Amino acid sequence: MKVAKFGGSSVANATQIKKVCDIIKSDDSRKFVVVSAPGKRNKEDIKVTDLLIELGDTYASGKAYESVFEKIVKRYADIIEELDLPKSLLDEITDSTKKTLESDEPDEIKFDAVKASGEDSSARIVSAYLNKIGIQATYINPKEAGMIVSNQPGNAQILPESFPEINKLRDREGVLVIPGFFGYTANDKLMTFSRGGSDITGSIIAAGVKAELYENFTDVDSVFSVNPNIVENPKEITVLTYKEMRELSYAGFSVFHDEALIPAFQEKIPVCIKNTNNPSAPGTMIVAEKEQNGNCVVGIASDTDFCSLYVEKYLMNREVGFGRKLLQILEDEHVSFEHVPSGIDDMSVIIRNSEFTPEKETRVVERIQQELQVNTLKIRRNLAMIMVVGEGMKSTIGIISKATNAFAEANVNIEMVNQGSSEVSIMFGIEEEGLERSIRSLYKAFFG
Amino acid sequence: MKVAKFGGSSVANATQIKKVCDIIKSDDSRKFVVVSAPGKRNKEDIKVTDLLIELGDTYASGKAYESVFEKIVKRYADIIEELDLPKSLLDEITDSTKKTLESDEPDEIKFDAVKASGEDSSARIVSAYLNKIGIQATYINPKEAGMIVSNQPGNAQILPESFPEINKLRDREGVLVIPGFFGYTANDKLMTFSRGGSDITGSIIAAGVKAELYENFTDVDSVFSVNPNIVENPKEITVLTYKEMRELSYAGFSVFHDEALIPAFQEKIPVCIKNTNNPSAPGTMIVAEKEQNGNCVVGIASDTDFCSLYVEKYLMNREVGFGRKLLQILEDEHVSFEHVPSGIDDMSVIIRNSEFTPEKETRVVERIQQELQVNTLKIRRNLAMIMVVGEGMKSTIGIISKATNAFAEANVNIEMVNQGSSEVSIMFGIEEEGLERSIRSLYKAFFG
Numbered sequence: 001m002k003v004a005k006f007g008g009s010s011v012a013n014a015t016q017i018k019k020v021c022d023i024i025k026s027d028d029s030r031k032f033v034v035v036s037a038p039g040k041r042n043k044e045d046i047k048v049t050d051l052l053i054e055l056g057d058t059y060a061s062g063k064a065y066e067s068v069f070e071k072i073v074k075r076y077a078d079i080i081e082e083l084d085l086p087k088s089l090l091d092e093i094t095d096s097t098k099k100t101l102e103s104d105e106p107d108e109i110k111f112d113a114v115k116a117s118g119e120d121s122s123a124r125i126v127s128a129y130l131n132k133i134g135i136q137a138t139y140i141n142p143k144e145a146g147m148i149v150s151n152q153p154g155n156a157q158i159l160p161e162s163f164p165e166i167n168k169l170r171d172r173e174g175v176l177v178i179p180g181f182f183g184y185t186a187n188d189k190l191m192t193f194s195r196g197g198s199d200i201t202g203s204i205i206a207a208g209v210k211a212e213l214y215e216n217f218t219d220v221d222s223v224f225s226v227n228p229n230i231v232e233n234p235k236e237i238t239v240l241t242y243k244e245m246r247e248l249s250y251a252g253f254s255v256f257h258d259e260a261l262i263p264a265f266q267e268k269i270p271v272c273i274k275n276t277n278n279p280s281a282p283g284t285m286i287v288a289e290k291e292q293n294g295n296c297v298v299g300i301a302s303d304t305d306f307c308s309l310y311v312e313k314y315l316m317n318r319e320v321g322f323g324r325k326l327l328q329i330l331e332d333e334h335v336s337f338e339h340v341p342s343g344i345d346d347m348s349v350i351i352r353n354s355e356f357t358p359e360k361e362t363r364v365v366e367r368i369q370q371e372l373q374v375n376t377l378k379i380r381r382n383l384a385m386i387m388v389v390g391e392g393m394k395s396t397i398g399i400i401s402k403a404t405n406a407f408a409e410a411n412v413n414i415e416m417v418n419q420g421s422s423e424v425s426i427m428f429g430i431e432e433e434g435l436e437r438s439i440r441s442l443y444k445a446f447f448g
Numbered sequence: 449m450k451v452a453k454f455g456g457s458s459v460a461n462a463t464q465i466k467k468v469c470d471i472i473k474s475d476d477s478r479k480f481v482v483v484s485a486p487g488k489r490n491k492e493d494i495k496v497t498d499l500l501i502e503l504g505d506t507y508a509s510g511k512a513y514e515s516v517f518e519k520i521v522k523r524y525a526d527i528i529e530e531l532d533l534p535k536s537l538l539d540e541i542t543d544s545t546k547k548t549l550e551s552d553e554p555d556e557i558k559f560d561a562v563k564a565s566g567e568d569s570s571a572r573i574v575s576a577y578l579n580k581i582g583i584q585a586t587y588i589n590p591k592e593a594g595m596i597v598s599n600q601p602g603n604a605q606i607l608p609e610s611f612p613e614i615n616k617l618r619d620r621e622g623v624l625v626i627p628g629f630f631g632y633t634a635n636d637k638l639m640t641f642s643r644g645g646s647d648i649t650g651s652i653i654a655a656g657v658k659a660e661l662y663e664n665f666t667d668v669d670s671v672f673s674v675n676p677n678i679v680e681n682p683k684e685i686t687v688l689t690y691k692e693m694r695e696l697s698y699a700g701f702s703v704f705h706d707e708a709l710i711p712a713f714q715e716k717i718p719v720c721i722k723n724t725n726n727p728s729a730p731g732t733m734i735v736a737e738k739e740q741n742g743n744c745v746v747g748i749a750s751d752t753d754f755c756s757l758y759v760e761k762y763l764m765n766r767e768v769g770f771g772r773k774l775l776q777i778l779e780d781e782h783v784s785f786e787h788v789p790s791g792i793d794d795m796s797v798i799i800r801n802s803e804f805t806p807e808k809e810t811r812v813v814e815r816i817q818q819e820l821q822v823n824t825l826k827i828r829r830n831l832a833m834i835m836v837v838g839e840g841m842k843s844t845i846g847i848i849s850k851a852t853n854a855f856a857e858a859n860v861n862i863e864m865v866n867q868g869s870s871e872v873s874i875m876f877g878i879e880e881e882g883l884e885r886s887i888r889s890l891y892k893a894f895f896g
């Protein structure tokens with residue numbers, strides 16, 4: 001049995017939904033289907049989820065929300081009409097959305113339910129269309145599926161007791177179509193996962209039913225070894241390990257929701273990234289373990305908008321607790337950090353810009369000066385991180401040398417190197433200005 | 449006015465002391481002289497300070513201490529006799545040491561005083577011999593010099609109020625000979641600095657009198673760019689900055705006591721490392737700032753006996769406070785750490801072996817497993833750290849590439865790289881087994 005998850009672009013309109021249903025039809029083992037809300041039909045389009053967020057905000061602020069509501073209804077109406085499904089399905093979806101909007105729940109809870117209605121509607125439509133083309137299919141609400149989550153609106157976590165319940169879905173007949181992105185608390189409140197959470201639902205279902213494969217359908221044939229906006233026609237990755245995927249996702253590979261695969265990983269279920277628009281392409285397999293072949297680097301990822309907080313103090317390395325106190329100040333101010341390169345009398349903390357707002361910076365700087373009596377304190381913005389990823393890299397002599405040569409050839413100064421903990425990646429910090437040059441040079445070195 | 453400090457080998461016997469006094473005589477501006485206790489006369493010899501430590505231990509344990517005492521007296525007797533100084537000086541030294549040993553002070557305080565008597569005796573002897581050869585010289589006790597320290601036996605810190613007092617020494621006539629290694633608390637208790645503390649005394653005096661130069665006489669012509677036991681006849685360093693020196697000292701360059709130069713640094717006093725046995729050699733200058741020339745790497749230092757504590761946990765990078773909690777556990781167990789390379793779901797802490805005893809390891813491992821619920825915890829021993837040091841390295845493209853190539857050529861795998869905080873060094877962690885190969889290869893790359 002396989003779990004197939006279809007992203008927003010795969011259910012953006014009737015044409016796409018037909019492709020989805022053909023894919024399901026072509027393989028009997030695709031028993032569990034997880035769908036996102038309809039995505040963009042073209043570059044200028046707006047995702048249904050974004051319209052739903054606007055709807056929730058407008059309604060809560062007491063302004064006229066009808067035009068947004070109409071836009072959403074229009075999206076469903078077009079799809080239902082083109083798929084030649086009964087008008088009653090549209091009424092059902094419209095009524096349910098309206099009811100959610102007008103409920104007495106507190107705003108935070110209501111927002112989650114409004115946001116999640118996009119996935120819910122997608123699942124109802126796909127299920128109806130499957131039945132129409134002769135495939136026995138049932139819409140399954142996450143509550144019915146047994147997806148019990150923590151009480152954290154917008155950032156719900158699956159609870160372990162869900163998995164035995166989800167496993168019972170194996171005994172149900174036909175194809176089961178489940179909306180992504182949300183679950184229910186033990187008290188029956190709908191809660192969404194973090195953004196992009198349909199991947200999480202797919203991964204949870206795959207773990208729960210102990211699927212032989214979790215197929216993640218998107219709009220690319222496979223995962224690229226490097227950002228195709230920087231390097232033209234880059235090499236496709238055929239096999240990735242979980243660890244490699246997680247490191248790549250961290251640094252800007254947006255194919256996957258960062259944490260989504262963890263439930264599947266824990267059950268060692270292989271994952272395949274496939275293209276709804278080209279389902280015969282083999283895609284990229286993500287597995288627990290793989291055999292090592294020649295080139296142990298599989299991908300080069302990067303991300304921008306980092307900053308560094310540098311402190312210097314005479315004899316810092318003799319002061320037991322200095323590092324801990326510095327991190328304590330950041331924790332008190334709710335600033336999470338990425339890396340802590342350290343010298344003898346100095347220490348840097350690498351932080352994402354978004355974590356380190358000007359207000360937080362002011363408080364942190366003040367506290368460091370007062371509490372730690374440092375000699376120097378400097379903050380640098382506009383740093384980029386580049387990650388070279390691959391299992392087996394750690395024990396292959398010369399990888400870091402190849403990488404650092406590539407930076408030198410691109411005439412880029414390396415501000416930071418972090419190697420030594422992860423066995424599957426080396427991280428380099430540089431000024432954002434040199435990012436594209438560096439990536440191209442690294443690509444040439446490892447894949448050229 | 450200059451401060452000249454002479455180490456243990458420079459006052460090991462009468463011949464050496466004559467050289468010291470010739471050096472002082474040859475330059476009128478050498479007004480302040482700081483001396484260590486007599487060091488080794490040959491490889492098999494024992495330093496007077498080590499004999500004094502044995503004396504203190506033996507006396508405290510109630511065992512017969514007379515034979516150690518006699519050995520110490522013999523050292524002074526030989527020197528005094530050969531310098532043709534009055535027998536009364538030997539009696540004075542012997543009586544003073546005996547009085548210290550038999551005092552009613554608590555053991556800890558008494559130990560410090562016994563240990564420090566080696567420097568004190570050296571100063572009395574050098575002062576007497578200077579007068580004998582016609583140079584007006586006075587022995588100055590650190591209390592008289594105004595060296596007020598914190599109440600930390602064996603690890604005293606100079607207090608800021610000392611410096612104006614020390615400055616008044618400028619007005620004294622003739623050469624002032626001051627014993628290194630100790631000061632007095634505000635309550636008149638003698639306290640020693642940490643081991644090698646004569647360098648500290650010299651540095652404090654230089655800062656206090658605002659010397660034009662602090663000369664540190666030892667038994668080498670200059671500081672080498674790399675350990676001469678690994679690379680034959682390595683390049684001598686002519687100019688070093690304070691920062692470079694501090695980084696080199698950290699990783700095994702034992703020319704200097706690690707923290708000794710800080711008081712001089714703070715007053716921007718230049719330091720010169722010179723050879724008592726070859727005083728006409730120019731030595732190595734250590735300065736606040738220097739001009740950059742071609743090769744920005746000045747030295748390669750290394751140290752062994754490190755270990756790494758590796759922990760891995762799913763979603764670690766989302767857990768605010770994880771790093772701080774890990775460091776807190778180490779702090780609670782009084783384990784100070786050196787570096788913290790981190791990945792996304794993992795973190796390593798590099799610790800000196802001596803800090804991480806088996807008992808501490810047991811407690812730390814237990815607490816990490818209980819309190820942090822990590823998925824993996826690994827400890828590796830036998831790591832070596834290599835530091836490539838030089839101002840201007842940070843902004844010179846290609847330095848790290850040159851270094852990593854050298855490791856690859858030596859067929860050594862780099863386990864850890866720490867770059868990004870210090871502006872004057874890059875640190876590499878490797879298995880100890882590959883240390884000498886790596887150093888030779890790095891030397892060839894940067895100086896060959």
